[in-house]
Amino acid sequence: MVAGEERDRMMERLNEFRRCNPRIFYGKKADHWVVEKWLMHMEKLFHNTFVEERDRVWFATHHLNGEAYRWWTDIREDPHADLAAITWKRFKELLYTTYFPQSVKRKMERDLRSLRQGDRIVAEYEREFFRLLHCVSFVVRDDEDKARIFEVGLRPSIFRLV
Template identity: 45%
Template structure:
């Protein structure tokens, strides 16, 4: 008995040296429970913690509402039952702070998740966050990659879909590269359109300035042809058609000669 107490104390002292995270049970989001449990398991692995010590050490990190919850669990549990295993403790913790109703909400959110106007990095963070909370939404790494691909924006989806990638890490890497390439093409196009607009504006202004300049040689206004006036009678007809010509000159209208 004394040896067990000494072992438990030594394990607790070593555990606390690594400053384990606390869980207070207040304003809890699903990811907080997952994150705390993951931190505990990582620390257990680093310290080679025995299975029988895990619940004892983890419950020393409970505070406030979570500590009260644990007291109620211990009180309601029969003394005839064996100590809780780490797996059983997690089950009770998740049932209380991450019920099935919340899991279903996240599962539905995961199925509808799309990149939208977000960057690939922002989309990936929410995608991975939901998987961390409800790991059973994907079967394996390939399934994770497929789900991620389905939610990508169409322009990025087209770029990665033809590659037939089966690894999530490769899928994420290619999606990031596609996003960067699309951004470069968009910048080049916008720069071209800006430069083209400037050239068109300059060309238009030059054309307008040329049109405003007066011509070097002024144009003579065309005049309509006036009807020929008769030299004999002054009428609006040619002299040859004049009824008063009587041998008079067609040019000067005088008698004695004919033009």
Template identity: 35%
Template sequence: MELQDADRVGCATFLLTRDVGLWWESASVSLNLQTLTWNGFKEVFYSKYFTEEVRSRLTREFMTLRQGDRSVAEFMRKFERGCHFVPLIANTAREKLRYFMDGLRPILQRDVRVTGPTIYAVVVSRALAAEQDQRDIESDRQDKKP
């Protein structure tokens, strides 16, 4: 069941707390809530809390995002958050898959690529498994040291 715009706006505004909730009470007075679309709500919200400058910075960060010392799970969470600011990538399955793969550590990229996955969820699952395999190998090496 797909949510209608009014339902989405209602759910989102219900979750707003503290200063953001107070801001919404004030902002909603000047809006027609009966005709406010989801995109309209996001536009109002982003103009207040994610200025053009912030969105630009977050986009740049996303475009250069690499796993580095993060776990696959941490990298995936950061990647997913970044996808909201780069819809050209987030809305294209092939590009999303490619950017995620490119951001993985090289050894994990290799382990995942040999399986030839074409679905983002499968890539994430295999990257998590490859990371666990790497930890197991490292643990075995440590156990065998005299």
């Protein structure tokens, strides 16, 4: 295929993708869950619309706006940046580094370790535990460590049974 035909094919695929109403990421740093939700939404759409791995960054960057678009423009215009080396995995790492800073991750780690069941039913506690764990999965060494952290947060009457 010649370059023009390839460009036309990609634009057609992008227009098909846009018909699924992908969310726009604006890059507001106020809520770190926004980036998490946006990435999950994009990955779901990629899966549902059969977007190939090699095209994901290109599709995603068409759905950045505001501060996030400026962030991507800065990367794209950096003369030292190797855009071809920015895979979807690397793109997510860069996005997390910018919009999900270490200070927030450290706070979430503390929140995970201090999480207690309290008045909640086990299912509610478990849901909150895994929501936090998803974002700071690096804090657990293995399944045994994960189970130990979870059990410590259970109500004492339940913990004794475990």
